[in-house]
Amino acid sequence: MSRYRLDPHDLDRLLERLQEGGRVLIGPRLRDGAIVLDRIRSTADLPRGLTTVTAPGRQHLLDRADDALFGYEVGPDAAKRWLHPPRVELWRARKDEGGELFFEGTDEPPKYAFIGLRACDLAAIGIQDAVFLRPGITDPTYAARRADVRIVAVQCGASAATCFCASMGTGPRVDRGADLTLTEVLDGEPHFVVEVGSEEGEALIEGLPVKPVASTAPEEAAARAAAHQERQMPGDVRASLLNALESPAWDDVAARCLACGNCTLVCPTCFCTTVEDTTTLAGDAVHARRWDTCFDQGFTDLHGHAVREGVAQRYRQWLTHKLSTWHDQFDTSGCVGCGRCITWCPAGIDLVEEARRIGGSG
């Protein structure tokens, strides 16, 4: 893979290139006291000089001593928010004066480019591809957003206390799924090492002021990040959880779980949705889908009762789906080890610890 050196003041050239042809650029920016993924236009929008302190149930922002643009740990958003949006209209139904029904599509998404995605985020896109782009069951809303996307990843050089991508085999090294990968080097004269991962990536940097460079900064950054990680998903989790379906250990986590669904919202792979039907003042009936959560009791409503009435049953569904049955469905774990569900759990519940405890692993 070719490597180039890019000076920080030339990064805006790359951001401009990413937005050519009307592509909407999504990247990290500070909003509501957190670093989220949202529309950005230039490096002025990036979270310069900020870092994060992350633990189960919390993430704080702190100032850094340097001008790092990507010196923070993963925030609550992943590419899911844009490729599989929280709410999207599927169609509108219209009734004419004769009573005829017409169904019309309304979804005309923009083309997206992303900057700042981490190895876990790329793995999550791969998993959502497996969910939404199955042969014979292609989801048109996802496919339209996913097609022709551009991705500039950032190589992590540190890990949050909640990260465990190394044990899931998804990171911290960015080794697939990105058109370009940036490693931010802050020692000495700050610069980026740019790795090219695709023909599209090659086209993105063509004509930019980059110089070929022999650098091992990406590998060194990944090694530092990996060395920080203490959490490890047990290797036998897929089988051990299925063997523990009727364990009383689920009641213990249910006593702490608020069933708020935060974990499923921040999870970069959780894909469940519901549909909602509303009517416009003009009389059109809108059929929209929005993110749903298996922690909501209504998720399994049948007339008169819910199948998963208790929180223990709902937590069991989430954890066994994520770590066990996802393999049967999509030939991969549903977990990328990003740790977001731990960080954004208001009760600080740690799925690695729960998987170990409930599955009875050492």
Added chain:
Amino acid sequence: MTAAALDLWRPVPMPVVSKVQETADTVTIELDARDSPVRFAPGQFTMLYAFGHGEVPISISGDPAHPERLVHTIRAVGRVTNPLVAVEPGQVLGVRGPFGTGWPVHDAEDGEVVVVAGGIGLAPVRPVFHALAAHRERYERVWVLVGARTPADLLYREELERFAGAHGFDLRLTVDHADDTWDGPVGVVTRLLEAADFDPSRATLMTCGPEIMMRFVVREALRQGVPAEKIWLSMERNMKCAIGLCGHCQWGADFLCRTGPVMRWDHAMHRFDVGGL
């Protein structure tokens, strides 16, 4: 984005041509599907859309030999089924489908067939009766064992009796609570199964109804010696998309909208008794 991909989410409009009141809260409606015939296997379902109210999964209850007439029996139990039951001929509904797996009407050939249904669970097996009748010579004895709460809750009663007479089905009916119109057996449908004189080694059993009913039906069938791989049931779960994308109908690793609703007992048995799965 291809048109074919869009079709998975987008309904097709179909006018209601007739409506029959089956019981106090249940109707059978027929849709005109001549413009887009719905070729289905007995046991499959569609997503029916009531304008402005939403979609629900409803089993197809018609004759699979007539894909141009789409028939559903619907019980009014909620936000979408209430307006569906209230439709009148001439009104237009949206339809997606068919979806899901079907009953093993071909695998059941050259043997006896035992259908055990309870309540609205009769609706998803009604196409089986049509399929069996169409090729009656391919089957040995056909048992139709039906339970309902009261005589007034029995679906398709006249039609079943007519079918049984015309095609030689052994029809047995029971109710949980009798009234003065009833001189048949009183009790759970499992009793009819206990009393049915079929050869378990030559029988294929299909059951549809509340899970508690199916649990006892399967237990009795196994006790009589019907092999696990000759027992089939239909599972009901919440469904929003019917194409394996919304996640609501998951039961273990299964998306029941795709690998169900009809499934073989040996595929279901290891988790059927795990509560709240």
